[in-house]
Amino acid sequence: MPEEESGSLIHVAIKAEKLFNIGPFEVTNSMIGALLASLLLLAAAWYITRRAETVPGRLQVLIELPIEYIAGVTAGSTSRWRGYVALVIGLFLMILVSNWLGLLPGVGTIGLQGEHQGELVAFVRPAAADLNFTLALSIVTFVVFVWWAIRVNGPIGYLKELVGEPRYMAPLMLPIHLISELSRLVSLSMRLFGNIFAGEVLLATMLALTTAVIFVLPLAFFVPAVFLGLELLIGIVQALVFALLAMTYITIAIAEHHGGGHGTDETEHHASTPA
């Protein structure tokens, strides 16, 4: 029903559209976006490690600065930070590059006519505007922090933690603990998806609104540009948030066991329990 009304102003599909098939495997436009982002990262890594110097040039500083910052924050979390620092940096860089890739002109606007109503099916869609991508990253994070909890506490210790302290409260506390573990999965993926998809909708709406008055007010060119700047900021903040939350969840999984006995004082102030 709402296709006619909302379709006239803007068209944003909530799920990624299929471009072509490879066997039984559907290739969507957000997969192209994710692939482009990872190719860009791989090319940058290959190019920069090839000509790395002790006195870094501009390009080397550009890629070393965020890595050093995230590594510095992660190193302050627990004593076992070397085990997961690569995951945190990887999450940050991947999300950052795929978010900013989505703001380039041509992404989401160049495409083919779809089968249904002649709507545009873009070749490239920002990867994080698809719930599949963000859910995949969250599942990786979830598996890693449960793995760390089991590795540090042992399977029995992890089960004991899920059951809770007064053992007779187990029928009540076990479902609550399970849901709170799983809600991290949902909140991580929904936060990133919601922010990036809402950004796409916002930009499309602003463009649609201002192109109507573009011959009256030349100023209308600048209104979407302001929101592009906002989206740049949101892109880096959300990448940082995802990486830092992944780090915090792993820190909690490791730190719960120590209970202050193991002398890692830095873990204490990170070990609040976000949902």
Place this chain on the structure above:
Amino acid sequence: MDSNLAAGLAMIGAIGPGIGLGIGFSKAMEALGRNPEAAGAIFVPYILGLALTEAIGIYCLVVSLILIFAGG
């Protein structure tokens, strides 16, 4: 029509996170004013708190976006 109305109503839930973000930001600025050297130490917990508060608003946004673009 109905789903658009429902989408608008769903965004009422964004009031709470809005107030919460305001409180969090004002407290962070207060702490920064008292102790400007602590900017680096405040930044990471501040960003995390901001993200966790904002997530509730994002849930409302996702619900209303689904109602607009995918709802019947």
